[in-house]
Amino acid sequence: MAEMVKTRIRKNDIVQIVAGSGSGLVKSDTTADRGKRGKVLEVDRAKNRAKVQGLKMVFRHLRQSKDPQKPGGGRVEKEAFIALPNLMLVCPKCDEATRTGVRLEKQERTGGKIKTQRIRVCKKCGGDIAVRD
Numbered sequence: 001m002a003e004m005v006k007t008r009i010r011k012n013d014i015v016q017i018v019a020g021s022g023s024g025l026v027k028s029d030t031t032a033d034r035g036k037r038g039k040v041l042e043v044d045r046a047k048n049r050a051k052v053q054g055l056k057m058v059f060r061h062l063r064q065s066k067d068p069q070k071p072g073g074g075r076v077e078k079e080a081f082i083a084l085p086n087l088m089l090v091c092p093k094c095d096e097a098t099r100t101g102v103r104l105e106k107q108e109r110t111g112g113k114i115k116t117q118r119i120r121v122c123k124k125c126g127g128d129i130a131v132r133d
Helices: none
Strands: 014-017 037-044 049-052 057-062 074-079 081-083 087-090 100-108 114-122
Touching: 014 049
Parallel strands: none
Antiparallel strands: 014 037, 014 087, 037 049, 049 081, 057 074, 100 114
């Protein structure tokens, strides 16, 4: 079983590709996409990879279905996974690719219980990085 990797990149975050060496086998590898931004569609922590909307597009060749309700087949272009170390989170406040830190904030709940909340913080401007829905 693969070990889960901790990451501060989450689904629906805006990220920028900062590095990557493409194999040249795909139409748009990460080297060609360097500097581009997109929204994270999916994060696979077990494989340390993420899918970013509109970046690292590859072709999948699908067989035509015999079911008339589901026609299709041919070449379908879709996003491929990108390694997490090649991505940087974009701060919504300063609009730059940045490293992130964590600030702990304690909140008192009803009944006297205290809950600690972890808030991601931009290392460049110090602004909070809110969780997007």
